[in-house]
Amino acid sequence: MASACGGSMHVSFQIATDLTQAVTAAAAQAGLDAAGFSPEIRTADPRHGDFQANGVLGYAKARKLNPRAVAESLVAALPVDVKARCDISIAGPGFINFRLKPEVLLQWLTRYGTVDALRSGASSLHHGQRYVVDFSSPNTAKQLHVGHVRGMVIGEAICRMLAFCGATVIRDNHIGDWGTQFGKLIWGYKHLRNDAALTADPLEELERVYKAADAATKNDPAVLDAVRAELVKLQAGDTENLDLWKRINAVSSGAFTEIYQKLDIHFDHQLGESFYNDRLGVVYEELSRLGLAEESEGALVVFHPEHPRFKTQPFIIRKSDGAANYASTDLATMLYRAEHFQADAIVILTDARQSDHFEQLWLTTQKWFARTQRRLPRFEHVSFGSILGEDGKAIKTRSGDPIRLKALLAEAEERALALVNEKSPELPEAERREIAAAVGIGAVRYADLSQNRSSDYVFAWDKILSLEGNTAPYLLYAMARIHSIFRKHGIDVATAGQGQGATAPETETELALARKLVGFASALELTTQQLRPHFLCTYLYELAGAYSAFYNADKVLVEDPAIRARRLLLCSRTLLVLESGLSLLGLRTLQRM
């Protein structure tokens, strides 16, 4: 750790990385078999240290050596600067514990004192990587409902975090704009629309038209034929239908944009399924020619003989009537993202029910690219569970319809406003409304992010808007309390953040808080590596907890200038990390609430 615990001029952002290097070098120095040794540096239980190296246990076991003896020789071989900057101990069966000395904590806090400094430090984590992230991806002409929110919120957070950590992120909203629903929509638009309703709430009316048309096809075979004819006309390039298709998409897009703006969600591209319409031929042709795809029951399909399931369950890449489906367009999309965007990694967010599809897509893509000598990007299907009602079943309105996202967000703000009115009636109304928006929307968002995405979660207003526990309001409140200290005493956050005259942390709660702040690097690494935002949420919650304990135990504005300066530094830095972290999650933060 020549850099982190080395000279006083430089402290690494991610100290664990430097420790890994230092321990690896020490292992070679101590005569260990370098190829068979991995330091296994982890963040440690605070009772033991800041980091721990577990690598000697496995190493010693495999070679029937005494692990403590190995650990001792390894520690002896560590560079002097590491020993100078960390308290090192060997414990139990051979754990090596590292505890950063308070001066090192102070150095880290001093160095990473602005968002730019944090970003610059974090950029080493994914530097130079090009990610295409596909999220939201709703179907045209349907309302966004609760089922869509999780993918939107998690997707936005993942994009922000990857970009913060140095990646080039290309955000693509892969809209479902070319499906079979357009036959019904166009027919319905021509025969059933209500122009007044269409003006008042276009998407609502389109959805009504769609449902009515759908019902009509079930009652009247003639309508079904007419609907199919509309679809055929559209796909054949009929001017009138193409024009209608464009108008329907425009209406839909406008409604989506409204919600995207409310949630502060952004895209670089909106390449829907229709975009790939004239890029499907190469998929059919190549997969057939390579022998990957075969005809089965009239459809063009891909089997994967090595797979227990997909050896018999086909990946249907062209329907028996010759039409494309989403396997067709997704394959074309993989190719486009690899070639046009030069993606190093493709990340697609959908709910977990589509796991089979993406597993088949990926199996197929790997073989296809291998046989055509194409460079293969990494692929991540970031799947997530459903949002359940308090009865444990899929969340629905009383009438059984999905809950509109628009209505959900409005209710969130309403409920938050009631809380703010109760807690802070002295604030001006305009500010109370702003706070309510940040708290309400933030609470919904945070609920989606804070739980491990692979499980379903139960949506309960009382829980997500609670001021206690791992919630948005708690974190926002922690920030408001810190701001209050500075505001009340006329101290500038940035000035205090320079830490002029600050001494190294001393009290137990100061030390715990400082260590937690340094842990931001590990939290970011873990979160972006696994693409699971709840790790960052857990970290921020623990940080806020460490701050509260510190705040409760150590008065900030004491007489002693050195103590005062270091405590103000800790406050300023906590604010910075909470602000940065919550922004990465997509939450708006507040100065008062």
Next chain:
RNA sequence: GGACCCGUAGCUCAGCUGGAUAGAGCACUUGGCUUCGAACCAAGGGGUCGGGGGUUCGAGUCCCUCCGGGUCUACCA
């Protein structure tokens, strides 16, 4: 039938490539505001980690098996 996900405190959930005495919040008990925002903090009780085998220095984590819940399983996405 098969595949995947899940099962951790009364409830809602964490637990990072296997690591040290399994952790939070809610609820419950107790203590702390004339003192920087108590929407807070501190302390306490509460566990066969679904059951049973196995792998090893070490298993909530990996393997097998069984039980329970969810999802998917040929032309919707």
